[in-house]
Amino acid sequence: MKRRSLATPVCVGLMVIGVAAVPRLLEPEHDHHVEISAAAMVPAAAELPRDGWVATASSDETGNEPTRVLDGDRATIWHSRWRTASSLPQWLTIDTGKVQRVSGLVYTPRSGRANGRIGRYEIRLSQDGTTWDAPVVTGTMADDEAVKTIGFAVSSARYVRLVALSEAGERGPWASAAEIDLLGDPGLPPPVTGNPSVTGAWGPTIGLPIVPAASALLPGNKLLMWSAYAANEFGGANGYTQTAVMDLTTGQVSGRRVDNTGHDMFCPGTSMLADGRILVTGGSNATKTSIYDPRTDTWSSAPDMTVGRGYQGQTTLSTGEVFTVGGSWSGGRKGKAGELYSPATNTWRPLPDVPSTPFLTADPAGVYRADNHAWLFATGGGKVFHAGPSARMNWIETAGRGKVVDAGTRGDSRDAMNGNAVMYDIGKILTVGGAPAYEKADATKAAHAVDITGRTPSVRRTSDMAAARAYSNSVVLPDGTVVVIGGQSYPVPFSDQTSVLVPELWNPATGRFTALAAMATPRNYHSVANLLPDGNVFSGGGGLCGKCATNHPDGQIFTPPYLLNADGSRKPRPAITSAPAAASGGSTITVGTDRAVKGFSLVRTSSVTHSVDNDQRRVPLTSSVVSPTSHRVAIPADPGIVPPGNYLLFALDIAGTPSVAAQLRIGG
Known part of the structure; x- marks a missing residue:
C-alpha cells in the first residue's frame, strides 16, 4: 500500500478511527478579563518526515521486525514474539534522531487478521531514550482496522514509545503494528501560563474507543459515554449504539455495542431519573426510548414517544416525571409539542397545549434548527422554566394539557443557539455564548444572569467572556463558580477552525471571567463535559464525522484552581x-x-x-x-x-x- 503523503495534515488531538465516507454534514481578585489568543484558527499538524528514524521493540518475530512500521507498506507488520513465550506489556519505540516538537502518534493496525491489534495503551516520551516521562496519553483503541491518530499536548522529545497494555480483542499476549507516524508542532498559540491556583491544570489525554457525543456520571465513580451506531460517525437509524464506561478510579475503559433496545441513541434527549437510571429518548431512531440502569449495568426499552424527535430539549421535573419538547432534526420537520414521561406508569402523555412555537429561534434553516436544544429547568409543582436558546423565555406548566406563559426576553440577548445555561444557585441561571443561527454565524461573548426566584424573572448582563463561543460546555462547580470549556467563535460542525482552547471561569461574586489553563485538544461540536465526584471536570469528544480530520475519541480531566497551590501541588482538602x-x-x-x-x-x-x-x-x-x-x-x-x-x-x-x-x- 502506498504510504500517505508526509504533507497530509492531521488536526492535533484527534483520532481518526473510521474508514467510511464522511457522512452528510448537519444542514444548514484574581479575576482577569483578558483577550485570548487561542481563539484564533487552530492549525493542523503534519506528519513528521521519517528520514533517519529507527524503530526498536520489546520483542519481535522473525519476518515481523520493528523496522516494518517504517517501510511505508501496510501489508508488512511488526509483531511481538509469538512462537515462544511472550507477555504483555509490549512496546515499540521510535527514535527520530533528534529532539523535536511532537504532538501525536498515528497507529496503523494490521489488516486482514486481528491478532495483536493494540487495545489499552499508553504513550511515553524521552529525550535520551533512558529517562521516560509519565505517559502523555493513556487509553483504549477500538478493535478494528481503522487508522488511529492519537493526539497529545505538544512536547519536546527524540524518542516516542507506544506501550501495548492489552490486545484489543483479548485474543492473546501480543502486539502488532503495520505503520507508525508521528505528528509535529501545529504552531498553536502559547497556552495561558502562570499560577495554577488561578488557572487550574489539565491532566494527560485519555484515549477512548469512541467519540463521546453524550455522557452521564454514574454511581461508583464511573462515567458512561456513547456515540452513535459507529464509534466515530453517525447516519441513518441503525438500531444500535456504541457505548463505553470509564472507571474513574482505575482509569480502565470498557466498550460495548448496545443492540437490545433497537435504538441508535445519537442526538437524543437525556435525563437522570429520580432512581438514578438514565432516560435516553429519540435521536437517530426518532421515537425510541431507552433506559440505562447503573445498578445492573443493563439497557432496556421503554415505550416509544408520541412524537419522533432528535435534538430535543429534556429535563426531569420536581414530580420525577420527564418533560421533552422540540427536536425537528429527526422524526420530521414540523411542530414538536411537548410530552411527559412517567416512570411510575412507564408511559408517555402528550401535552398538546405546549407547542414548540414559543421556543423557536429565528434560524435561517427554519424549524429544522429553530426548535433544537431547549434550555429547561425544573421548578416547583411540575413546572419548567425555559431560559433559551431563543431570546424569549417562558414558563411551562405540565399538568393536564399543559400551558406556556411568556416570561419576557433574556435582557439584551439575541438568540443563542448552542450556547449554555447552568443553574449555579437556587433559582439562578448563568447563560453564556451561543449564536443567532445553528452554524455559520458569529458566536457571542455575552453572559447573562437570570434570577427566577420571583414571579417575574430578572435578567442582568454580567461581564462578557474573553472569547466568543458556541458548541462549548459549561459545568457548575461545588463552590458556585462555572467553568466554560471549548467551543468556536464561528461555529461550523466538524471543523476545528476558530476553536477556543482556553477555558474561562465565571465567579458569581464578581460577575467576571478568569482565563484558565489551555486544553491540548479542541472541544467543539459533539463534545461533552461533566463534574466528577472529586471536584475535577471531565472534558472530551468532538467530531463524530467518519474519515475526517476532526474526530476526537479522547478526553482530559481538568483540575480547577480551588484544588491547587501556586506551585501546582494539591491543596489539603476536607473529607x-x-x-x-x-x-x-x-x-x-x-x-x-x-x-x-x-x-x-x-x-x-x-x-x-x-x-x-x-x-x-x-x-x-x-x-x-x-x-x-x-x-x-x-x-x-x-x-x-x-x-x-x-x-x-x-x-x-x-x-x-x-x-x-x-x-x-x-x-x-
Whole structure:
C-alpha cells in the first residue's frame, strides 16, 4: 500500500478511527478579563518526515521486525514474539534522531487478521531514550482496522514509545503494528501560563474507543459515554449504539455495542431519573426510548414517544416525571409539542397545549434548527422554566394539557443557539455564548444572569467572556463558580477552525471571567463535559464525522484552581467521613468531616449531549455545627429546588476547597 503523503495534515488531538465516507454534514481578585489568543484558527499538524528514524521493540518475530512500521507498506507488520513465550506489556519505540516538537502518534493496525491489534495503551516520551516521562496519553483503541491518530499536548522529545497494555480483542499476549507516524508542532498559540491556583491544570489525554457525543456520571465513580451506531460517525437509524464506561478510579475503559433496545441513541434527549437510571429518548431512531440502569449495568426499552424527535430539549421535573419538547432534526420537520414521561406508569402523555412555537429561534434553516436544544429547568409543582436558546423565555406548566406563559426576553440577548445555561444557585441561571443561527454565524461573548426566584424573572448582563463561543460546555462547580470549556467563535460542525482552547471561569461574586489553563485538544461540536465526584471536570469528544480530520475519541480531566497551590501541588482538602446514602426533602441529616468546614453544597448528577445539560444544578445548603467535625445539614423541602435523584454532596472549607463528594439520593 502506498504510504500517505508526509504533507497530509492531521488536526492535533484527534483520532481518526473510521474508514467510511464522511457522512452528510448537519444542514444548514484574581479575576482577569483578558483577550485570548487561542481563539484564533487552530492549525493542523503534519506528519513528521521519517528520514533517519529507527524503530526498536520489546520483542519481535522473525519476518515481523520493528523496522516494518517504517517501510511505508501496510501489508508488512511488526509483531511481538509469538512462537515462544511472550507477555504483555509490549512496546515499540521510535527514535527520530533528534529532539523535536511532537504532538501525536498515528497507529496503523494490521489488516486482514486481528491478532495483536493494540487495545489499552499508553504513550511515553524521552529525550535520551533512558529517562521516560509519565505517559502523555493513556487509553483504549477500538478493535478494528481503522487508522488511529492519537493526539497529545505538544512536547519536546527524540524518542516516542507506544506501550501495548492489552490486545484489543483479548485474543492473546501480543502486539502488532503495520505503520507508525508521528505528528509535529501545529504552531498553536502559547497556552495561558502562570499560577495554577488561578488557572487550574489539565491532566494527560485519555484515549477512548469512541467519540463521546453524550455522557452521564454514574454511581461508583464511573462515567458512561456513547456515540452513535459507529464509534466515530453517525447516519441513518441503525438500531444500535456504541457505548463505553470509564472507571474513574482505575482509569480502565470498557466498550460495548448496545443492540437490545433497537435504538441508535445519537442526538437524543437525556435525563437522570429520580432512581438514578438514565432516560435516553429519540435521536437517530426518532421515537425510541431507552433506559440505562447503573445498578445492573443493563439497557432496556421503554415505550416509544408520541412524537419522533432528535435534538430535543429534556429535563426531569420536581414530580420525577420527564418533560421533552422540540427536536425537528429527526422524526420530521414540523411542530414538536411537548410530552411527559412517567416512570411510575412507564408511559408517555402528550401535552398538546405546549407547542414548540414559543421556543423557536429565528434560524435561517427554519424549524429544522429553530426548535433544537431547549434550555429547561425544573421548578416547583411540575413546572419548567425555559431560559433559551431563543431570546424569549417562558414558563411551562405540565399538568393536564399543559400551558406556556411568556416570561419576557433574556435582557439584551439575541438568540443563542448552542450556547449554555447552568443553574449555579437556587433559582439562578448563568447563560453564556451561543449564536443567532445553528452554524455559520458569529458566536457571542455575552453572559447573562437570570434570577427566577420571583414571579417575574430578572435578567442582568454580567461581564462578557474573553472569547466568543458556541458548541462549548459549561459545568457548575461545588463552590458556585462555572467553568466554560471549548467551543468556536464561528461555529461550523466538524471543523476545528476558530476553536477556543482556553477555558474561562465565571465567579458569581464578581460577575467576571478568569482565563484558565489551555486544553491540548479542541472541544467543539459533539463534545461533552461533566463534574466528577472529586471536584475535577471531565472534558472530551468532538467530531463524530467518519474519515475526517476532526474526530476526537479522547478526553482530559481538568483540575480547577480551588484544588491547587501556586506551585501546582494539591491543596489539603476536607473529607466527608460519614453521611447517609439517602435523604428526603425537608429532612435534616448529620454529616461528619475530618476537620471544621465552612459549608456544604449539592450538585445534581447529570447527563450531557450537544452542549446541553438541563438536569445540572447546584444547591447550597444551610448547616449548623454540632461539633468541629459533626454538622446538621438541612435538605430543602421544595422538590423544585432539589428535584428527586442522585446528588454529589460536597463539604467546603474556609478557602472554598471542596471535599471528594459523598453520593446522596434525594427522593426517588
